[in-house]
Amino acid sequence: xxxxxxxxxxxxxxxxxxxxxxxxxxxxxxxxxxxxxxxxxxxxxxxxxxxxxxxxxxxxxxxxxxxxxxxxxxxxxxxxxxxxxxxxxxxxxxxxxxxxxxxxxxxxxxxxxxxxxxxxxxxxxxxxxxxxxxxxxxxxxxxxxxxxxxxxxxxxxxxxxxxxxxxxxxxxxxxxxxxxxxxxxxxxxxxxxxxxxxxxxxxxxxxxxxxxxxxxxxxxxxxxxxxxxxxxxxxxxxxxxxxxxxxxxxxxxxxxxxxxxxxxxxxxxx
Amino acid sequence: xxxxxxxxxxxxxxxxxxxxxxxxxxxxxxxxxxxxxxxxx
Numbered sequence: 001x002x003x004x005x006x007x008x009x010x011x012x013x014x015x016x017x018x019x020x021x022x023x024x025x026x027x028x029x030x031x032x033x034x035x036x037x038x039x040x041x042x043x044x045x046x047x048x049x050x051x052x053x054x055x056x057x058x059x060x061x062x063x064x065x066x067x068x069x070x071x072x073x074x075x076x077x078x079x080x081x082x083x084x085x086x087x088x089x090x091x092x093x094x095x096x097x098x099x100x101x102x103x104x105x106x107x108x109x110x111x112x113x114x115x116x117x118x119x120x121x122x123x124x125x126x127x128x129x130x131x132x133x134x135x136x137x138x139x140x141x142x143x144x145x146x147x148x149x150x151x152x153x154x155x156x157x158x159x160x161x162x163x164x165x166x167x168x169x170x171x172x173x174x175x176x177x178x179x180x181x182x183x184x185x186x187x188x189x190x191x192x193x194x195x196x197x198x199x200x201x202x203x204x205x206x207x208x209x210x211x212x213x214x215x216x217x218x219x220x221x222x223x224x225x226x227x228x229x230x231x232x233x234x235x236x237x238x239x240x241x242x243x244x245x246x247x248x249x250x251x252x253x254x255x256x257x258x259x260x261x262x263x264x265x266x267x268x269x270x
Numbered sequence: 271x272x273x274x275x276x277x278x279x280x281x282x283x284x285x286x287x288x289x290x291x292x293x294x295x296x297x298x299x300x301x302x303x304x305x306x307x308x309x310x311x
Contacts, residue, residue: 266281
């Protein structure tokens with residue numbers, strides 16, 4: 001931590017820029033914490049507010065532009081890749097897409113404050129063929145809001161920090177504790193998510209070879225193979241397991257009414 | 271949700287990618303099932 005603080009003290013602008021950029025391209029970096037720290041540094045006169053703001057916005061726009069461009073070129077394949085590290089990949093994609101359906105372009109303005117969606121918004125906008133100028137406009141608003149919010153947080157609490165820290169070392173200890181608390185809160189949050197989605201992990205799994213054997217045997221009449229990929233996965237060249245039928249995950253409650261209960265149902269996604 | 275509603279459901283390990291890797295038969299998604307990604311343009 002002392003090393004990080006020393007970095008902030010001596011290379012504050014570069015640290016802010018690269019941390020924010022790294023988070024913008026999807027890496028798990030504490031950009032918000034860096035902005036809070038930068039805000040406090042601005043309050044103490046160590047950094048310049050306009051430069052910090054400019055660099056933070058520029059870093060976010062550049063990072064988002066990378067994902068926007070990749071999203072435009074790769075479409076849902078990129079979204080699937082980005083969601084692989086999520087607790088629930090399918091929910092990750094659907095939740096992000098749903099946000100766009102509900103809020104439209106405004107999603108880009110608020111996305112940075114929503115874990116998960118912050119990384120997905122730019123590539124989703126690219127996948128959805130949003131015009132570049134339009135994307136930059138909304139993304140700029142979101143980036144400015146994000147940088148200002150966390151920067152101001154650090155700026156406002158500078159007195160609180162100063163009261164607790166009379167020296168650089170003490171500040172280091174405080175920041176260390178803050179980071180530890182933040183990490184702990186994050187771990188608890190992930191554990192809660194893990195627990196929340198635990199029910200989806202108890203569904204029995206079957207290996208491809210086993211299912212293929214069943215389909216080739218007399219048991220095939222009692223087998224139903226269902227493609228539960230969300231519609232976004234499809235493109236003109238899309239393939240699926242031979243003989244499988246589509247089960248729209250967004251309309252599951254209705255689809256269930258038509259399914260036979262006397263058959264074993266095997267579901268798959270990508 | 272399938273199991274909650276009384277269906278005997280299983281998940282294919284590895285999904286479509288594993289099926290493809292194993293060389294099992296595949297088919298094109300029917301045209302009627304294709305839904306284009308929503309776009310802003």
